[in-house]
Amino acid sequence: MSQWASAQTTVDREGRNVTGSPTAQHQLDLVPDALLAGRAADGDTAAFEALARRHGPLMRATARRLTGSSADADDVVQETLVQAWKQLDNLRDPAAVRGWLLRIVGSRSIDYLRKRRNHADLDDAENLVDHHPRPRPEDPENNALSSSRVEALKAALAGLPEEQRRCWVLKEFNDQSYEEIALTLNISADSVRGRLARARVTLARRMEEWR
């Protein structure tokens, strides 16, 4: 029996996963994205949850960096998963499900920023803080140096104009093309190219100064 066949789950008429035991969940962890996405598109909720667990941390990290808010980020992840579940049928290449999920995260995050701006004329996107700083591995100064450079980049990123920061995160975190970013932000691909370049020049300068 193939690994996938042994990891299959059954969904009853109401769409409930009736064999979603922890063991089955663990086995699904080993199944490639393409198979999970295909099963999920057929209505397999266990396969869908496995995808959500696998890519959830990346989706959450991206949404946090884009919205600047942990609470909004979790809402974004939830809404992304709802939308993904409804639209999985439209995903042409199941193997590309990760990028597809990230594109939805990008759009939803930008929607959140727009909503927030409409509700209050304040930009708290600068206030991204580490609510749960992770323990640093015990290793030489290399790690300390690397992590302090990362901290310096966070500070430099927070100082960017919002439009530039969005372009940078959608490019570097979501790996979106200029055209995809243009669609997400509702601007031209040329504007994306320009903003991204300005963001990079500013960030590179700050990092040189920091060094």
Added chain:
Amino acid sequence: MNTPRDTLDCGHSLAELSAYLDTGQIADPAHLDSCPECQAGLASLRNLSALGSDLLRSDVADAGSGNDDWMQSILDNLQLELRPGRSIPCSLTIRMTPCGRPRDPSRHSSVPWLTACQAQLPASADCMATSPLLAPGSAWR
């Protein structure tokens, strides 16, 4: 190494170099190999890109595992919305023969329960021609 100005003495801009890193396209690729300014600019942008990857890794680690409570909580909320399951196309109009079989099964091959029901019905090849109850093309929903 200093980060070069927006437009370099050689005439290239950092915007061009930035786009080159993403797309691999630039007007005169041969120039890049021989121009120290462009090389310095590219090196600086590549360093930044590598640091961006470090930041992403750090952010993903801070986001926690997909098996943690936060994801379980999201999935629990989602479960309410997923419970009805993927919708079967209810607006589908199935043209039936008088004996209860779809007139054109090949059109509905993507509806598994219909295919299953159909398999359990007795074959009746001539029912469409002989039944007076339904005119050809009558539809049941």
